Amino acid sequence: MNERRPYPANCGRLRPRPHSSQARPVDIPKDVTVAQVDQFDEVIDVRSPGEFALDRIEDAINCPVLNDEEREVVGTLYKQASPFEARRIGAAMVARNIARHLESTLRDRDRNWRPLVYCWRGGGRSDSLCDVLRRIGWRAAKLAGGYKAYRQAVIADLAQLPVGLHFEVLCGRTGAGKSRVLQALAAEGAQVLDLEQLACHRGSVLGELPGIAQPSQKMFESKLWWRLRALDPKRAIFVESESRKIGNLQIPQALIAAIRAAPCIVLVADTSVRVALLLDEYAHLLRAPDMLKQRLDALSTHYGREKISCWKAMATAGDYGNLVDELLTAHYDPAYDRSIERNFPAIARAPVMRLRASNPGAMRELARALLEQSLRSRVRIEGDI
Known part of the structure; x- marks a missing residue:
């Protein structure tokens, strides 16, 4: 019975940096490290909602390129059909989901927005959204190693x-x-x-x-x-x-x-x-x-x-x-x-x-x-x- 007050409250929140009024070229590296996470305006987690619910980078938003059901379908196809069939079906799902995010969650981001994108290991899922965002003209980057690298940094730092x-x-x-x-x-x-x-x-x-x-x-x-x-x-x-x-x-x-x-x-x-x-x-x-x-x-x-x-x-x-x-x-x-x-x-x-x-x-x-x-x-x- 320890005394209490209202919950929950966030801490250590990322602080978005102000956008420049001038358009800037896509000149930042595509892959960045965990140490650079707080240098971006927003962090986008493209993993499924189930993965996102278990843990995530603080203040990240969830824009899944595959939801939980779609991820399971693609995984089953990969094992039971073929990697090619899984990639073909998965690519269509990813394309539809990215289009939906651009038309909804991301529709009001200005031209100088700098997002950081990550998935489980920094592979295909984060590449898919990051590439589209960079082609549009946003200064998007991908977290090298994805959530796995972030988690390793958390474990190491909590010991020090x-x-x-x-x-x-x-x-x-x-x-x-x-x-x-x-x-x-x-x-x-x-x-x-x-x-x-x-x-x-x-x-x-x-x-x-x-x-x-x-x-x-x-x-x-x-x-x-x-x-x-x-x-x-x-x-x-x-x-x-x-x-x-x-x-x-x-x-x-x-x-x-x-x-x-x-x-x-x-x-x-x-x-x-x-x-x-x-x-x-x-x-x-x-x-x-x-x-x-x-x-x-x-x-x-x-x-x-x-x-x-x-x-x-x-x-x-x-x-x-x-x-x-x-x-x-x-x-x-x-x-x-x-x-x-x-x-x-x-x-x-x-x-x-x-x-x-x-x-x-x-x-x-x-x-x-x-x-x-x-x-x-x-x-x-x-x-x-």
């Missing part, structure tokens, strides 16, 4: 990027305000890495968000990649203490290791403040007690049917304040206490800061105090060097 970043970890029991304070820090101009936001999950048994599915593991890693690349390594980055998994998603090993080795700040709050905050954050479950009771079943292996039945009865009676209090006392606080000292060794010497209320003003006040504390710590560290 966290090493050079300076994290400051917000620790504290459930309801102590970590997530909302993180949001307040961002509003004050601080650098923030919000892992739960990227994972679309609150990181607990009750953390599933209503009507919002978690991204795939690959897409989660893509979002992390874009966000980490956008961070300034010379500035502090605030992040919550997390377990290795957020819902169904695994935090990359290098990132979780860097976070757990970082200095910590402990947030505390009175039980009444924590309960009030959690009742607000989990209002959607209070409006759907049957869903709440269903999720409580996930704790049955730890507490047995009798205790779960008691908690369900409290939910049925609308006794949510006492239910949250009991869940904190019986489950969340002991679990946090066991985990935090084992996984965050810097907690033993961490400063403690108190959240005095659950309102936005209190969050803002604590965020500003955290920034002052962070600045003092950095000055002291630099003075010791």
Whole structure:
């Protein structure tokens, strides 16, 4: 039951460059590398919608040259008929789809538009659209190696990027305000890495968000990649203490290791403040007690049917304040206490800061105090060097 705010939100977005008012010749290389991705006005993923849904370059639009069904048809023809027949039928499908995209999705692009096109491996599918766009006069390029090369870059960089970043970890029991304070820090101009936001999950048994599915593991890693690349390594980055998994998603090993080795700040709050905050954050479950009771079943292996039945009865009676209090006392606080000292060794010497209320003003006040504390710590560290 980690405190939350609306989801999802994008991060590390590509920033389109302004178009020149003068017409420019098609003078850029046809093939470019992953390092050049953010130099283009728009990124076009020509893979099928199913491939696109699993993972993609951030902010890419999907203009499939073959949809999922067409891709299956062509693949079957290639195996059961002949490569020639597959290419003949596939070419007709590709031509129709490219024409449709030019007449719809791409119809308003101006003459100086610079798109980057990619498919699975940087082969025929991306070539087909890229060649047409260049013949029209647009400065189109193809991502060499396609999505596969992009994915390899993500994996390699996620093993290296966290090493050079300076994290400051917000620790504290459930309801102590970590997530909302993180949001307040961002509003004050601080650098923030919000892992739960990227994972679309609150990181607990009750953390599933209503009507919002978690991204795939690959897409989660893509979002992390874009966000980490956008961070300034010379500035502090605030992040919550997390377990290795957020819902169904695994935090990359290098990132979780860097976070757990970082200095910590402990947030505390009175039980009444924590309960009030959690009742607000989990209002959607209070409006759907049957869903709440269903999720409580996930704790049955730890507490047995009798205790779960008691908690369900409290939910049925609308006794949510006492239910949250009991869940904190019986489950969340002991679990946090066991985990935090084992996984965050810097907690033993961490400063403690108190959240005095659950309102936005209190969050803002604590965020500003955290920034002052962070600045003092950095000055002291630099003075010791």
